Every structure is written in structure tokens, then in C-alpha cells.
Amino acid sequence: MSSINSFTALSPNASHVVGAAASDNAPNIKIAKFAQISLNHTLSSSSLKIPAKQLGKVENLHLVSLSKQGKLKEAREFLNQMDDACVSVSPHSYECLLETCGNLKSLSDGRYFHERLGRTAKNSSGFLQNCVLRMYCDCGSLGDAQRLFDEMIERNLVSWGKIISAYAQAGFLSKSFWLFRDMLESGVKPDLLIYTGLLKYFKNPSYLEAGKQLHSHVIRGGLSSNLSVNTAISNMYVKCGWLEGAKLLFDQMADKDSVAWTGLMVGYTQAEKPKDALSLFANMVMEGVELDDFVFSIVLKACAGLEDLKLGKQIHAYIVKLGLESNVSAGTPLVDFYVKCDILDSACRAFERISEPNDVSWSAMICGFCQNDKFEEAVKTFKSLRSKGPVLNSFIFTNLFQACSALADFSLGAQAHADAIKGGLVSYLYGESALVTMYSKCGRLDYATEAFESIDAPDTVAWTAIISGNAYHGNASEALRLFGRMQNCGARPNAVTLIAVLTACSHSGLVSEAKHHMKVMRSEYGVHPTIDHYNCMIDVYSRAGLLKEAFELIKNMPFDPDKTSWKCFVGGCWTYKNLELGEIGAENLLQLDQEDTAGYVLLFNLYTSCEKWEEAAHIRKLMTERNMRKELSCSWITVKGKVHRFVVGDKHHPQTGEIYSKLEELNHSTNNNGSDILSEEDVSLCSLPERKAYALDHSERLAIAFGLISTPTNAPIVIFKNLRACKDCHDFAKHVSTITGREIIVRDACRFHHFQSGECSCNDYW
DNA sequence: CTAGGGTTAG
Numbered sequence: 001m002s003s004i005n006s007f008t009a010l011s012p013n014a015s016h017v018v019g020a021a022a023s024d025n026a027p028n029i030k031i032a033k034f035a036q037i038s039l040n041h042t043l044s045s046s047s048l049k050i051p052a053k054q055l056g057k058v059e060n061l062h063l064v065s066l067s068k069q070g071k072l073k074e075a076r077e078f079l080n081q082m083d084d085a086c087v088s089v090s091p092h093s094y095e096c097l098l099e100t101c102g103n104l105k106s107l108s109d110g111r112y113f114h115e116r117l118g119r120t121a122k123n124s125s126g127f128l129q130n131c132v133l134r135m136y137c138d139c140g141s142l143g144d145a146q147r148l149f150d151e152m153i154e155r156n157l158v159s160w161g162k163i164i165s166a167y168a169q170a171g172f173l174s175k176s177f178w179l180f181r182d183m184l185e186s187g188v189k190p191d192l193l194i195y196t197g198l199l200k201y202f203k204n205p206s207y208l209e210a211g212k213q214l215h216s217h218v219i220r221g222g223l224s225s226n227l228s229v230n231t232a233i234s235n236m237y238v239k240c241g242w243l244e245g246a247k248l249l250f251d252q253m254a255d256k257d258s259v260a261w262t263g264l265m266v267g268y269t270q271a272e273k274p275k276d277a278l279s280l281f282a283n284m285v286m287e288g289v290e291l292d293d294f295v296f297s298i299v300l301k302a303c304a305g306l307e308d309l310k311l312g313k314q315i316h317a318y319i320v321k322l323g324l325e326s327n328v329s330a331g332t333p334l335v336d337f338y339v340k341c342d343i344l345d346s347a348c349r350a351f352e353r354i355s356e357p358n359d360v361s362w363s364a365m366i367c368g369f370c371q372n373d374k375f376e377e378a379v380k381t382f383k384s385l386r387s388k389g390p391v392l393n394s395f396i397f398t399n400l401f402q403a404c405s406a407l408a409d410f411s412l413g414a415q416a417h418a419d420a421i422k423g424g425l426v427s428y429l430y431g432e433s434a435l436v437t438m439y440s441k442c443g444r445l446d447y448a449t450e451a452f453e454s455i456d457a458p459d460t461v462a463w464t465a466i467i468s469g470n471a472y473h474g475n476a477s478e479a480l481r482l483f484g485r486m487q488n489c490g491a492r493p494n495a496v497t498l499i500a501v502l503t504a505c506s507h508s509g510l511v512s513e514a515k516h517h518m519k520v521m522r523s524e525y526g527v528h529p530t531i532d533h534y535n536c537m538i539d540v541y542s543r544a545g546l547l548k549e550a551f552e553l554i555k556n557m558p559f560d561p562d563k564t565s566w567k568c569f570v571g572g573c574w575t576y577k578n579l580e581l582g583e584i585g586a587e588n589l590l591q592l593d594q595e596d597t598a599g600y601v602l603l604f605n606l607y608t609s610c611e612k613w614e615e616a617a618h619i620r621k622l623m624t625e626r627n628m629r630k631e632l633s634c635s636w637i638t639v640k641g642k643v644h645r646f647v648v649g650d651k652h653h654p655q656t657g658e659i660y661s662k663l664e665e666l667n668h669s670t671n672n673n674g675s676d677i678l679s680e681e682d683v684s685l686c687s688l689p690e691r692k693a694y695a696l697d698h699s700e701r702l703a704i705a706f707g708l709i710s711t712p713t714n715a716p717i718v719i720f721k722n723l724r725a726c727k728d729c730h731d732f733a734k735h736v737s738t739i740t741g742r743e744i745i746v747r748d749a750c751r752f753h754h755f756q757s758g759e760c761s762c763n764d765y766w
Numbered sequence: 767c768t769a770g771g772g773t774t775a776g
Contacts, residue, residue, distance in 0.1 A: 196769060231770040262771040297772040333773040363774045370775095398775040433776040461776055 056087035063093040067100040072109040079116070089120070091128055098131045102138030110135045111144070126154035133159055137166035157191055165197035173210055190221060192229050199232040208240040215249075227253070231260045238267035258284070258292050265298045274302035278311070291322065293329035300333040304340040312337050316350075326355040332364055339368035363395035366403075375403040379412065394420070394427035401434035408720050408747065410442035411641040429455070433462040440469030443718040443745045443752060460491050468500035473752045474761030476508030493525045495533070502536035506543055507751065507762060514540040531559040538565050542572025547581050563592050567602065574606040582606040597628050598724075635699035635721040639710050646702040655706065662705040666732075667696060669739055700729040704736060704744060716743040724748045734758050 059082055066075040075097060082089065094117060101110035114132045129152055136145035149155070149163050160183045167176040176198060183190065195218055202211045215233050223229050230253050237246035250256070250264050261284045268277035281299050285291070296319055303312035316334060324330040331354035338347035351357065351365045362385050369378035382400050386392070397420040404413030417435060420426045426435065432455045439448035452458065452466040463486040470479035483501050486493065493501075498521050505514035518537050521527045534557045541550035550569050554561045566589035573582030586603040593599065600623050607616035636645040644653065653659060700721055707717035725733075725748040733744050738758035746753045754761040 192769070200770085226769095228769045233770095235770070257770090259769095259771045264771095266772070292771095294772045299772095301773065329772070331773095336773065339774095360774050365774090367774060393774080395774045402776075427775070430776045435776090437776075459776095465776075 054087050055090065056082065056085075059087050060090040060093045063089065064096045067093070067096040070100055070104055072097070072100060072104070072106055076109065076112060091125065094128055095131050098135040102135040105139050107136075107139040107141055107144075110139055114148075126152075126156055126159070129154070130156070130158045130162065133162050137162055137169075140170070142166060142170060142172075155186075155188075157188060157194065160188060160190075161194045161197045164194065165201065168198050168201040173207065177210070192223060192226055195223065195229050196232045199236045202236045203239045205241040207236075208242055211236045211240055212245075225254065227255060227257065227260065231263055234260065235263040235267075238263065238270070243267050243271055256289070258289055258295050261289060262295050262298055265295075265302070269298055269302050269305065272305070274305040277302040278306075293324050293327045296324065296330040297333040300330075300337045304333075304337045307341055309341050309343070312341065325350075325353050328354050328356055328358050328361060332358070332361040335361060335364045335368065339364065339371060342372065344368060344372045344374070359391045359393045359396065363393060363399060366396055366399045370399050370402050370406075373406070375406040378403040379407070379409075382416075392419075392423060392425060394425040394431055397425050398427055398431045398434045401431065401438045405434070405438040405441040408442050409638070410439075410444065410718070411638055413438045413442060414447075429459055429462060432458075433465045436462065436465040436469060440465070440472065441747075443716075443720070443747055445469055445473045445475070445752075458486075458489070458491065460486075460494050460497060463489075463491050464494070464497040464500055467497060468503065471500050471504035471507060473754065474507055474763070476504040476510055479504035480510075480513065493527065495527050495530060498525065498527055498529075499532055499536060502533060502540065506536055506540040509544050509763070511540055511544050511546065531557075531562060531565070534559060535562070535564045535568060539568040542568045543575070545572065545576045547572055547576060547578050551581055551584075561588065563589060563596065563599075566592070567598060570599075570602045570606065574602060574609055577606075577609050579606065579610045579612065582610075594626075595628075597623075600628060633699055633721065633723045635703040635719055637703045637707050637717070637719050639707070644703070644706055646699040646706070648699050649697045650699065650702055653702075653706065655709070658709055659702055659705045662709055663696070663701055666701075666705065666736055666739070669735070698726065698729050700725065700746065701732055704733060707744075708736070708740060708742065713742070716745050718745045718747075720747045722749060724750055725753060730760065730764070734760055 059078075063075055063078060063082075066072075066078060079089065094113065097113050098110060101107070101113065110132075114135070117128060117132065129148065133145055133148055133152075136142075136148060145163055145166055149159065152159060160179070164176045164179045164183070167173070167179065180190075180194075180198075183194075195214065199211070199214065202208075202214075211233075214236075218224055218229055218233065230249060234246045234249045234253075237243070237249065246264060246267055250260065253260065261280060265277040265280050268274070268280065277298065281295070281302075284295075296315065299315055300312060303315060316337075319325055319330050319334065325334075331350060334350040335347045335354075338344070338350055347365065347368045351361060354361055357365075362381070366378050366381050366385075369375070369381060378399060382396065382403075385396070397416060400416050401413060404410075404416065417426070417438075420431065426432060432451065435451040436448045436455075439445070439451055448466065448469045452462065455462050458466075463482065467479050467482050467486070470476075470482065479501065483493070483497070486497070498517060501517050502514055505511070505517070514537060518529065518533065521529060521533070534553065538550050538553055541547070541553065547569070550572060554565055554569060566585050570582055570585040570589060573579070573585055582603075583606075586599065586606065589596070589599045589602070600619055604616050604619040604623075607613075607619060634645055634647045636643050638644070646653065650656075651660075700719060703719045703721075704717060707719065711717060725746060730753070733746060733753070733755045735758070736742070737744050737755040741757075744753075744755040746755070751762065
């Protein structure tokens with residue numbers, strides 16, 4: 001904006017144009033117009049009639065303005081017009097243009113300007129050559145950079161510094177060192193920029209030895225008392241993992257400012273020694289070092305790591321006292337701190353006090369909503385952010401994908417995915433894994449697989465995401481095949497990966513595979529089993545009807561069984577009609593939680609399956625007495641981006657008539673007279689004694705019927721429901737898939753069911 | 767005149 005204004009101020013109609021620019025928002029149009037006017041003006045008013053090139057102050061300002069806006073194409077066109085008009089290009093214009101090429105990594109434009117520079121300014125200065133060199137380095141084209149460097153006659157410290165650090169940045173450290181030696185041999189004495197330019201790319205332990213050599217070189221070169229160089233070396237030691245070395249040097253430094261202190265505090269925080277970082281901060285305050293906003297970002301991170309609310313609040317008070325609360329650098333980590341301490345209110349307040357929140361502030365806030373299960377808030381915040389127009393970043397999208405997973409919002413998720421691709425903001429691994437999970441939780445394992453296969457070198461989390469997706473969609477063999485592939489690729493399974501593997505086994509009755517993975521997980525993968533792993537195993541046995549094994553495991557495992565342990569077990573007892581063990585399990589379950597609806601439902605179904613009618617009736621009575629109403633059951637389906645939600649017996653939908661006649665048509669073709677199985681859906685109605693559990697108008701069926709009449713016949717019907725699918729509706733979905741030939745995907749509270757031609761991917765386990 | 771530092775994610 002400022003460049004545009006400086007340009008309009010010079011225009012012949014300055015007041016006019018400035019007024020217009022202030023009232024409307026179309027500065028680009030003004031510039032385009034002016035571009036023509038200015039050239040005509042220059043030509044017609046060249047009263048001196050000098051054939052030689054004119055400098056053209058206004059034209060060059062326009063060029064600078066274009067390059068600052070990143071409009072390289074327009075700049076090239078304008079450059080041609082300037083040629084035609086014999087107006088020459090100033091060195092400063094070239095500097096700006098080349099800088100923009102480097103920033104945008106636009107090598108072709110950069111080469112064009114380089115070539116043009118060589119053509120028009122034969123003896124271009126060392127300064128401009130350095131600009132070109134920097135452009136090539138910034139574009140990552142070491143070949144171009146090297147070629148130019150070889151041609152350069154007037155190499156100065158800037159040239160040497162640039163090419164040396166470019167090789168270091170690209171990881172060619174030995175090449176950097178060769179050049180460094182060449183430089184010394186050619187009699188050039190390195191200055192601090194050479195060292196700092198090189199040191200900042202020493203970012204992992206493999207650079208430590210080289211870093212030490214460079215350090216000794218600094219000492220021999222007499223720069224060992226320079227604050228910036230010392231800070232750079234100390235930070236180099238931090239990044240190379242030698243914290244003691246960093247501290248040693250730090251302690252020797254005569255003068256230290258807040259930058260130096262911050263660097264070392266980062267080291268301690270990254271080494272998971274937040275307490276040491278905080279004691280450094282205490283020393284810093286005691287020594288009276290002037291504090292700035294950056295210091296607080298690392299101090300708050302250390303507090304967040306310790307989840308030390310009291311200390312964090314003290315720091316917060318300090319920030320307020322220094323008047324830094326509205327400062328984005330102090331305010332943003334404050335938001336994050338309160339998020340990590342699970343105080344969302346305070347996080348929101350801190351966010352609102354930031355006067356100019358940046359993308360990091362927004363993503364910290366959106367992340368905060370996600371971590372506190374406020375996914376709708378996260379989406380709302382994202383939408384308001386997008387309408388306001390500040391920069392979006394890859395963190396924000398990663399969080400948004402997570403929110404879409406939780407909300408199973410496929411249309412927003414896919415839209416966001418497209419936007420992220422357009423902006424180049426799908427973060428490697430983080431964003432990509434979030435996408436895999438998102439698509440899989442939205443019922444689209446096909447998209448999830450595609451997203452996974454496009455990941456360059458998937459890490460443990462990415463592999464786990466796709467394995468777990470297949471597990472929940474009932475593709476056990478594919479899950480296990482992926483698990484094998486994962487190991488061939490050298491990714492190490494972690495605790496979550498093994499949960500996914502065991503889940504895959506349990507949903508497909510692969511008992512011996514599950515036993516094997518359970519047995520070797522510690523020795524082969526170094527993963528210590530948790531209660532979640534044991535619960536998976538209990539589930540495996542229970543679903544397979546190996547109830548004695550399941551019961552033995554519950555009794556002998558190194559953890560106290562929790563609700564999940566008993567639920568899996570009782571579920572198996574119901575399926576296999578084992579009243580004796582089932583009662584024991586149910587008793588234990590209800591002892592752990594009297595209020596858990598699922599416990600009563602399981603017990604009721606256990607009794608009815610064993611034809612114990614009196615006991616079953618008793619459970620019903622208990623449920624009514626205890627007013628078991630937890631969560632209203634509902635199912636929903638998204639059609640054309642709009643969510644249609646149904647509850648049992650729902651007649652609120654505008655197309656209710658069509659939906660019910662479709663249902664009738666479908667019921668007509670089944671012999672379903674309802675059963676005695678009680679579903680959570682019936683329970684949620686809370687009118688148990690009156691209601692016959694016929695399940696004919698369950699929310700799931702309403703959603704399926706609506707899906708049939710409102711989606712294209714070749715598209716899968718994707719239904720979500722908040723509770724577990726009931727047996728009758730499961731049969732119903734199978735039936736519908738047969739008679740209509742449609743694929744039906746139902747996500748219930750536990751997993752996905754893919755119905756096709758009368759079969760379900762869950763093999764009737766769920 | 768500057769350099770050297772930080773905060774967000776699966």
C-alpha cells in the first residue's frame with residue numbers, strides 16, 4: 001500500500017488519484033492506467049530531446065511498486081515499455097525486482113532480469129551482481145549461483161558470504177568449507193556476517209564437530225568478543241544438541257542481552273528442562289537485563305510445559321505491568337499457555353486483548369478450541385478469520401481438518417483441503433495425516449487412501465492414521481498389509497499403531513494375529529502395553545466367542561479393568577448367550593458406573609437372548625426408575641453441503657411424506673416384525689414400557705430413506721449416528737443395499753459399516 | 767544501520 005501511495009503522490013493528478021484510492025479499493029486499476037499515461041507523458045514532454053536514455057524517476061518508482069506487490073509479470077511488461085521509450089532502469093529497481101524473485105522463488109523471472117541486466121548494463125556493479133547472486137541462492141538454484149560466482153570479478157565479503165551460506169543451507173557443508181578456505185586463501189578476512197550466515201544452518205548434531213571448528217576459527221580470527229557471533233555460536237551448540245557447550249560459552253560472554261538469554265532458554269525448553277529455562281529467566285531478571293516481548297514467548301512455553309498455572313499467571317501479570325499484553329509476541333504465547341492449562345476462557349480473553357493478532361495467534365486459538373472439543377467454535381473461528389482476510393497458515397488448516405474429522409463434516413473438509421492446496425498450505429506429515437484421518441472419519445476411506453498414498457515419506461503417525469482408518473472400516477487384511485509395509489519402510493510402530501492393529505484384528509476375528517502382536521509388542525516394537533491394548537485383546541476374545549480367555553485376561557492383566565474392559569466382555573456374552581459370565585461382567589460394569597446406559601442395554605439384551613424374560617423386564621423397570629436418558633439418539637446425512645438430522649419417529653423434515661412412503665415401500669419388502677432386542681435408540685426415548693422395539697422409524701432408517709430419495713443413484717449414502725447401530729437397523733441397511741443396489745456407509749459410535757449387496761464389512765460384529 | 771532469539775499442528 002505504501003508503495004502505491006508514494007507512487008500516486010508523484011502522479012500528475014496526485015490529489016485526484018489519492019482521493020480515489022482512499023474511497024475505493026482498486027489501486028491496481030489506477031496503476032495500470034497510470035502506466036500508460038506516464039510513458040506518454042515522459043515521451044511528449046521530453047523537451048530537451050536527449051537521445052540518450054533518461055533515468056525516469058517516476059517509471060522506476062512504478063517498477064519498485066510492482067515488484068513490492070509481487071507483480072513480476074506486469075513488471076516485465078512495463079520494463080519492455082520502458083525500453084521502447086528509452087527510459088533506463090535504476091539499480092534500486094533491479095535490486096527490488098531481484099529481491100522479489102528470490103522471495104517468490106521465481107527463478108524464470110530472476111533469470112530474465114539477470115539476462116536483461118547483462119544486456120543493458122555492461123559493467124554492472126558488484127552490488128547488483130550480489131543481488132543476482134542472492135536471488136539465485138534464494139531460489140535454491142545453486143548451479144546458477146555458482147556459475148555467476150565463478151564469473152564475478154569483483155567478489156566481496158557479501159558475495160562470499162552468500163554463496164557459502166547457500167551451500168550450507170542446502171546441506172552441502174563440505175562445499176561451504178572448501179569455499180571458506182578459498183576465501184581465506186584469496187586474502188579475504190571473514191567478518192561476522194560470514195560466520196553468522198554459516199552458523200545458522202548448523203541445525204542438528206551431525207554438524208557439531210564442524211561447528212566446533214568454526215568456533216575455534218572465530219576465536220583465532222579475533223571475533224570472540226562479538227555479542228552477535230557468540231550468540232550465534234551458542235545457539236549453534238543448542239541446535240547441535242550440546243547444551244553444556246552452549247552454557248559454557250554463554251557463561252564466558254562478557255555482555256549478554258535478552259537475545260542471548262532467550263537463545264539459551266530455548267535450548268533448555270527444547271531439551272525438556274523447562275525448570276532450568278525458568279531459572280535462567282529468574283537470573284536474567286535479577287541481573288536487570290532489559291526484557292522484551294520475545295523473552296516472554298519462551299518463558300510462557302516453559303510454564304506451559306510444566307502446566308504451572310500459578311507461575312504462568314505471575315508471568316502474565318508481569319506482561320501486563322510492562323504493557324505488553326496487547327503485543328502479539330507476548331499475547332500469542334499467553335493464549336497457548338492457557339490452552340495448555342485447559343483454561344479456555346482465559347485463552348479467549350488473552351486472544352481478544354492482542355491488538356493485531358497474526359496467523360500464529362489465530363492458529364493458537366483455533367487449536368485451543370479443538371483441544372477442548374469445541375469443534376464447532378473452531379470452525380466458526382476459522383470462518384470469521386477467512387472472511388477477515390489475514391494470512392492463513394498450514395497450522396490453521398491442520399487444526400481445521402481435525403475439527404472436520406470430529407464433526408464428520410466432509411463438505412467443509414474437502415473444501416478446506418482444496419483451499420489449502422491452492423495456498424500451498426497442506427503441511428507435510430502434520431496436515432497430510434490430519435487429512436487421512438479426516439477423510440476416513442467422514443466415511444470416505446477411498447479419499448483417505450488417496451491422501452495417504454500421496455505422502456512422500458509417511459512417518460509413524462501417518463501410517464497409524466491409514467491403518468486405523470482401515471481398521472474402523474473393517475478392512476482387517478488391508479490394515480495388516482499396511483502394517484507390514486510400514487515396517488518395511490522403516491517407520492517405527494508406537495502404542496497408537498498397535499491399538500489400530502489390534503482393533504483391525506478384533507473387527508475381523510483374527511485371534512491368533514492379535515495374540516501374536518500383543519505378545520511381541522514390547523520386544524519387537526518397544527511398546528509397553530497399556531490398558532487400551534488389553535481392552536482390545538479382551539474385545540478380540542469376546543467377539544470371537546472365546547469368553548473364558550477374555551475373562552481370564554481381565555482377571556490377570558496388570559491393570560484394573562475399566563468400563564471398556566467389561567463392555568467388550570458383556571457384549572461377547574450377549575452375542576454368545578453366556579448368561580453366567582455375562583451377569584458377572586454386567587455386575588462389574590454397573591459397579592463401576594450406575595449411570596451408564598450401555599451397561600443396562602447390554603444386560604437387557606443378554607437376558608432376552610437367553611430368554612430370561614423376567615430379568616429382562618426387571619432391567620427395563622430399573623432403567624425407567626433411574627430415568628436413564630443420556631443422549632438423544634440421532635442420525636444425520638449431508639446432502640449438497642446441508643446437514644439433515646433425524647431423531648426416532650421424526651416428522652419435522654419438509655420431505656417427511658416422501659421419506660415415510662419410501663420407508664413403507666422398503667419395509668414392505670422385508671419380513672421385519674421387529675424384535676426383542678433393545679437398542680440405545682429406544683432407551684433414549686425414555687418411554688420404555690409403552691414402546692415396542694420395532695425399530696421401524698429409527699433415525700437411521702429415516703436418514704437412509706432420505707438418502708435414497710435425494711442423492712444420485714450411483715453415489716454411496718453416507719449416514720452418521722451418535723450411538724451404536726441397532727441390530728434391526730443393521731439388517732435393514734443390508735436389505736436396502738440388496739434391493740436398491742446402493743452402497744450404504746453408516747458410521748455409528750464405534751466404527752464404520754459398509755453395506756453392499758446385503759453384506760456388511762463388519763461381518764455382523766459391532 | 768544491522769546482526770543473534772520466540773510463540774501455533776497430525
